[in-house]
Amino acid sequence: MEEYESLSALEGVLTDVALPLDLPEAANAREVAKRSARRLGDHILPRLQSLDAPLVCVVGGSTGAGKSTIVNSLVGQHVSASSAKRPTTRSPLLLHRAEDARW
Incomplete structure (x- = not known):
């Protein structure tokens, strides 16, 4: 290369x-x-x-900033809890396609 x-x-x-x-x-x-x-x-x-490795993206920000809402919107389904209660998401979330699981 x-x-x-x-x-x-x-x-x-x-x-x-x-x-x-x-x-x-x-x-x-x-x-x-x-x-x-x-x-x-x-x-x-x-x-x-490793060009075929998946791109890693971290969504970070203040409590209540709308991170879960953005992720849910980008993915097109409910994958991370969101609500007016702060903080809603209490643990990190790793989201990936099934075919990328080996990475």
């Missing part, structure tokens, strides 16, 4: 960026390089290794 190899090499380059001169934007550039390398290693490269 050519893309994986190229991005892996880019992660290495970004990790090794030194920028030793004390220029006005050097600290910011070092932070951008570090953050970019971390994003490649933590998110992009693992995703490239």
Whole structure:
């Protein structure tokens, strides 16, 4: 997989960026390089290794914000309890298609 190899090499380059001169934007550039390398290693490269893996989405927010209502609406059926009583959902919910259960 050519893309994986190229991005892996880019992660290495970004990790090794030194920028030793004390220029006005050097600290910011070092932070951008570090953050970019971390994003490649933590998110992009693992995703490239298993493109058929399901996408993980987390719905988060304040108590009573309507998270369950949004999830129920997106799925098109009642999968998470919702009501005016706060908090209604008292434990995490993992929702997936049956064919994705192995993941």
